Amino acid sequence: MKGFHFSILLSILFLGISSCAREKSGVQKTGTHPDIFPDYVGVxxxxGIAPLNFRIEWDSVRHSELLIENSKGKSLRVRAGQAMKIPLDEWKHLLETSKGDSLMFHLEVNRNGAWYRFSPFPVYISSDPIDYGLSYRLIAPGYEIYSKMGIYQRSLNSFxxxxxxxxxxxxxxxxxxxxxxQTDAENMSLHIRGSQGGTVLLNDGNLKVLDTKTKETLSNCVYPYWHPGGNYIAYSVNKTQQTFHSANPKRIEVFxxxxxxxIFDVKRNKLFSCDPLRSGKxxxxxxxxSPDGKSLFFCSSKVDTLPLQVKNIKYNxxxxxFNPESGKFGSSVDTIVNASASDYTISFPRPSYDGRFIAYTRFNYGNFSIWHPxxxxxxxxxxxxINKPLEALNSDQTESYHSWxxxxxxxxFSSRRVNGLYTMPFIAHIDADGNAAKPFLLPQEDPDFYDMTFYSFNVPEFINQPVNMNPDRLEEAVNNEHVQLRFEERND
Amino acid sequence: MLKKISLSGLSSLFFGLVIFLFFGLFYAFHLHYQEQYQLFLFTAHYFFERVMQPGGLSNYLGAFFTQFYFYPWIGSFILATLLIFFQRILLGTARNLGAAKNFFVLSFFPVLMYWGLLCDENYLTGGLVAILFVSLSNYLYTFSRSGTVKILFILLGIPLLYLIAGGSVLFFFLFLLIYELNEKTRSWKFLLLFNLLGVLLILTIPFFLKNRLGMFPPVSSFLGVNYFRFPINFPVIVVVIGFLLVALPFVSKYLSSRQFPLKKSILIVQVIVFLLFGSWFIHRSVDFEREEIMEYDFYVRMRKWEEIIHKAEVKTPQSPLSVTCLNLALGKKGQLGDRMFEFFQKGDEGLIPDFVKDFTIPMVAGEVYYHLGLINTAQRFSFEAMEALPDYQKSVRTIKRLAETSLINGNYVLSKKYLKILQNTFYYRKWATYLDRAMKNEDLINQHPEYGVLRRMKLDRDFFFSDQEKDMMLGIIFSEKKSKLVFEYLMAYCLLNKDIQHFVQYFPLGETLPYFTIPRHFQEALVYAWDVSKSEVIKDIPYPINREIQSSLNKYRKVYTSQSNPQSLLRKDFGDTYWYYFHFRN
Known part of the structure; x- marks a missing residue:
């Protein structure tokens, strides 16, 4: 009896194998690259990046086979269904031997019983290393009310x-x-808003909570930027309002x-400024x-009647x-990009840390670019x-926050290109001459992740190591140990 | 057959039937309400996200059960079953301790209290599941007398139960403690070890897991389970029930072993006390006014306009939200201008509620904006309602609405995202799959009786939303889309605000609309406006006014001007007119 069962099993197995072999022999070439999500074709x-798992954007895909190979003959084969999940260890091993090389992805798909072979597509492996990971805020892309949110960190070479x-x-x-x-995870600043709120400062690993509103300043500290020396943080202080568009495609206007x-002096717990940075008009x-710490870039616009004249708000x-030793500013202000002259506005100037470039966001008006498609x-x-658009990075939807x-x-950088609302983190290579390669969406273990999540990836920042912020210590400091900052008037 | 079932069993069945009928017949819309404010997904990610926190499994199972509340009879059955299961476990525990049969009524008290709690829409099913887990653990504990098994119960039970049922584990430990103190054969060394282990585990495990399984403040972190929708509120009555579930088995045992007056008629005494206490407790717990609001809201959600009007005809709604639902239904059925003052009105608050940071009002207000064609605003209100949920849940109703608004706005990719989420739910899967497929055919969407109409009503001209200028917004929408509903809302807004001047100013906007006659209340307002400003009303008024309305106004005016207290006299004949609202309603 056992022998009988075994022979039936063998027959089924044989039939299965011969059937597969027969199907594979009739593979049809599509002549096109596959339609996959995320789009990793030619990125x-x-x-050190996690596997580029993807989903095949065809209906009725039952089986798929992926062969990834490099020019040295090393390869990796994955069998899957609609969702292609590449084994982490094998992927890492393949990448280690492919630095500066390219990988070719050969994808075959079984749809309704027939096999299709797509044109192979390349993925280029840069020889430039990347930092340990990313830090970002996860928040639902809402309006005034917020549910669960947080600041998270993600290792780039895993999920x-x-x-x-x-x-x-x-x-x-x-x-x-x-x-x-400058990506240093031991020196971090973040704001907690609410009744217990304050600015949390992680300075060389030491944590303190600051109350940053003073009677001389407009508000609590808002948009931050660390001085490369670590002794100062520049903040904006803003009187902000938001209002809501009634007609699609825009939703919110923040101004x-x-x-x-x-400028916050980290060691002295003091804020200071100068006239050009506090102009009334x-x-x-x-x-x-700037990366050498001797300049401060900022955006500036004339005041107008808001929200009526919001379209007149154009930042340059x-x-x-700036002298980091004395903490004094120069007397003159230079215009680096006169966006208003061409009827545009800009936000988020971010100098590259080698000092060569400044990346920024350009849009039609105002200063809150995330809601501007x-x-x-x-x-x-x-x-x-030379001032140019990063065409390889841009889409017809919002590209906004970015960091080096x-x-x-x-x-x-954050982009809403996938569905027009949920912000997702894209990473792109920029060469020494400022040429950008095709960006890739931060890989996720489950290719359906971005469809199923309720969160936007907000303010993505590179970090050189995991942030070590003890939540118990943070809780204690937020609840009991606030340091009130003082504003220092200067006559220089 | 019935002879084989004990009196306690029959009582449980009967009690379960009462609970089942209560929720099914009288409290069905509370169940609908619960269902809409969560989003249970059949995905591994959802499971692990929910389970990986103290009390997570109870929350997960609570949400699992709640998804079926869309069908109130199933929801009633689930609640009745859980509550009766709770009672039977308590009874079993008491019996295992040696309680006499005629003390079984005591086991109904905590169950009755939890039933009362569940009459508050903010008490969640997960809390009941957690209490059940603890009761079940207590019950299982009573089966063994072995010291080793008991130590294992402590060592494994406390950590496991903390993960499953959160801070309710305290009642497990208390039960074990009392149980062991009652065991006369235990040595003091055993008791010392037992207590030390228990106290150590109870204190250290929550401390160790705090901020490791989710980040929460100390009390929330210890409680774990969402007994109450608002984490900031400590569920005191659940704690009372917890103590009762610990104490009652021992009390039953104690009473069974003692002689005291009335012991022979103890069953009757228990039943009388239970009925008296039960009637009082359930009476103070139920809130049929809220049930009525939830019913109106549910009908709006399901677009059951005629049910709303019929319900209001039987009993006029009083709360602003119910009135909002009624006015929307009247508007959708083309009766707003003719009938709105037949019912109690609550100013413009009962027409289009202002935005508040809350999860109920924006949900209803969002429905109004949706049907008016202000799709961006409908989307915002619904989204905000979801984000305002204090227990950090997502709302299946909102996700459905977001799929719809994205579809109407033409963002199919975004709509598909929401539909994909809904395809992982129990009830909405079919609808989501249908709509996902329908999107492949643009004509199908354009011809859809709701989405097609709203797509055509969608604004082309942008302006900033303003709660304080609703008439301006309605005017802009109407000038662009010529919607009868929008026109009637604009007119109703002026009428409800007693703003006759703007009513008269805006009224000519509707002259191109297909009316056979001017709606009754609009005629009443027009004739009144001319009456107060001109002497010869009929002669001057440039609109066709029904003679009956004119003569009715003359009668009204006569009483109004001649009587010192005309309200009571006018209510009977003129209570359903705009004039009565204008003069006597705040």
Missing amino acids: TIPE DQDAIVENTLFQGSCMNCHSFR DHASDIV NMETFPAF LLRID EADLWLYDTETG SSNSRWIV
């Missing part, structure tokens, strides 16, 4: 994500504007009625120190000298003065 990736802090720890709170000193820039915001990119990323070359890797060869 440039770093060596591991940890919460740095979640707002469930401080009920009813919101948290935003996390920032690092400032007034804003200034202040202009609004100054989005500060960013300006620069002022026309917002695109631009690059200003400080050596040549520590070696200035990678940029991570």
